[in-house]
Amino acid sequence: MSPCPRGAFPIALRIWLSSAGVAATEVARMLRENPDATDVRIYGSNISRHAPALAACDVSEVEPHRVSNAAYAEFALDFCRRHAIDVLIPPRRLDALAPYADAFAADGTKLMCSPAAAVSTLTSKSLTYEAAQAIGVPVPPWWIVSDGEQLRAAARQIADAGSIACIKPAGEFSAFGFRILDDEPLRMKDLLAPARPVASVGAVADALDRAADQGEKVPEFIVMPYLDDPEVSIDCLSAPGGDMVTCVARSKDGRYRHLLDAPALTAIAQRLVSHFRLAYLSNVQLRHWHGRPILLEANPRASAGIFQTAFAGVNLPWAAVRLLLTGDPGRLAPLRLGGRVAVTESVMAVGPSEHVPLPEPMVPPEPLLPPRPVVPPKPVIQPEPLASPVPAGATAVSAAPLV
Secondary structure: OOOOOOOOOOOOEEEEEOOOOOOHHHHHHHHHOOOOOOOEEEEEEEOOOOOHHHHHOOEEEEOOOOOOHHHHHHHHHHHHHHHOOOEEEOOOOHHHHHHHHHHHHHOOOEEOOOOHHHHHHHOOHHHHHHHHHHOOOOOOOOEEEOOHHHHHHHHHHHHHOOOOEEEEEOOOOOOOOOEEEOOOOOOHHHHHOOOOOEEOHHHHHHHHHHHHHOOOOOOOEEEEEOOEEEEEEEEEEEEOOOEEEEEEEEEEEOOEEEEEOOHHHHHHHHHHHHHHOOOEEEEEEEEEEOOEEEEEEEEOOOOOOHHHHHHHOOOHHHHHHHHHHHOOOOOOOOOOOOOEEEOOOOOOOOOOOOOOOOOOOOOOOOOOOOOOOOOOOOOOOOOOOOOOOOOOOOOOOOOOOOO
16 A cells, blocks of 8 residues: 555544554544544554454454564554554563654654653663662562572562562563462452462472573563552653653552552652653553562553543643643643542444354263163052942932933
8 A cells, every 4th residue: 555645635643543442542542532523533443353443443453473673673564654654552572663753753754652762671670770779769579580490589688578479571571471470369249259370389480491491482480579569650751851740640449440649659759750751652550569669660661551641631642642742732721639439441433343253062871871771650540430429318319311
């Protein structure tokens, strides 16, 4: 497909949500319902053509899966040229795209991304903790492991300190691969409660060693204490260079989110955003340990739950687009904090149903059971007929035929 000529006729602002997950449906809605009433056209891509978020996009396409950074960047540049994309908002593969910001700009596409150096550091949880610790941000103790022996040693040290260990990939894998390490026997109340991502130390250690023995690539994992609730997610909007424009902190409580007025927590986010010179949308996650807030993650991208900040009275995705294109986020209303919102499920129509092949019904085989013995029926004994009752005062006589 040849590139669309820009400026040839009035067109909507073309925004590409790459690697579009489920939350992209809400982000697309916020971009369309922007306070400037700017017409936008949403492009989306995912590794699966069946991804629900693609149904919320005006144009959708399948993106490559498990390819190198160079190959993914080549795909993204080609996508932007073919569709004349104005703004690219990537939630994943930032390490592949950030080094090519100038190449995107040369083709007329603004890449919403922080500097490549910051992306490289924050993609590694270990490097993130080292950098955060150096600027005085509290971090948990952590161990980097890649085999069973290292995992067992780290889990033992955490258990000796009286904590429960957890493990997750040390790179950019979102929540995939997270497990709480618990060797306690399963209890009945565990079976009756909602499922938790729990595995034993031995099972995970054996999985690491078995993968290595079979020649499978084993990524680095980070092992750390399982931190306490509440988890706090801070969605940040900042100008290039790390100047914070605004941020919204929300704590998680089951299906509820509390919009927090918590300057001590947002100060931690501001310190990280400034240090890493993060631009546009980013997210800082905190949990608690021994009663004080501890850094869990810092991400140079928007969180999946950024749409929840709309209940604080701001449209952060659109403000970031304005900031990227004009250097001005627009007028932002004072934040409405202190409220509570509920995360509920919703549905949307995605078009006509596709044919889904169903398995052929199986004819169950004859049961391999010994033949049952034939039992002869019991004879039916007919009861003796009852004599006709004789009314009181009457005499029984034989009935004679009528003549």
